Amino acid sequence: MSGKVAAGAVTVLWGAKAGLGAKATRIPVTANSSYSFGTALATGDFNGDGKPDLAVSASSEKVGSVSNAGGVHVLRGGRGGLTGSWFTRATAGVPGNAAQYQMFGLGVRLRDIDRDGDADLLISGQNGSGNVLLRSAGASGVTVGAASEVGVRAEFPQ
Numbered sequence: 105m106s107g108k109v110a111a112g113a114v115t116v117l118w119g120a121k122a123g124l125g126a127k128a129t130r131i132p133v134t135a136n137s138s139y140s141f142g143t144a145l146a147t148g149d150f151n152g153d154g155k156p157d158l159a160v161s162a163s164s165e166k167v168g169s170v171s172n173a174g175g176v177h178v179l180r181g182g183r184g185g186l187t188g189s190w191f192t193r194a195t196a197g198v199p200g201n202a203a204q205y206q207m208f209g210l211g212v213r214l215r216d217i218d219r220d221g222d223a224d225l226l227i228s229g230q231n232g233s234g235n236v237l238l239r240s241a242g243a244s245g246v247t248v249g250a251a252s253e254v255g256v257r258a259e260f261p262q
């Protein structure tokens with residue numbers, strides 16, 4: 105990563121009977137000059153399978169030609185590790201548009217905000233850029249199906 109700044113990294117330590125750390129997986133990222141992978145992290149079970157899932161933001165990620173627009177990786181936990189999706193304000197179904205220095209993903213929380221039993225993803229960017237709630241749709245996990253802008257910033261205690 106020479107010549108790259110603020111690229112960031114997240115390493116997942118696998119749980120085992122002996123505890124954490126027997127196995128570690130570094131989540132691979134393609135770094136660019138302002139990626140900031142791992143700005144914020146949240147865990148919760150959004151697909152209701154009893155296994156924890158992970159949201160990892162990259163709030164300085166360039167989206168198309170828009171610098172520092174940001175986005176959030178949504179990673180499903182399973183026996184084989186983590187598999188995921190990537191959401192930005194430019195993702196079809198997500199309200200709003202990507203904007204320079206919006207920094208979508210400065211705050212992320214996985215909580216059951218609609219109280220239907222599975223964790224939903226709340227994403228905030230810079231102050232004034234709006235907050236987006238991506239609701240979980242059961243086994244499909246977090247989707248844009250009922251995405252909405254909400255008045256709550258993803259800044260409350262995890």
Ligand SMILES: [Ca+2]
Nearest residue numbers: 149151153155
């Ligand atoms: Ca899960």
Ligand SMILES: [Ca+2]
Nearest residue numbers: 216218220222
């Ligand atoms: Ca829910």
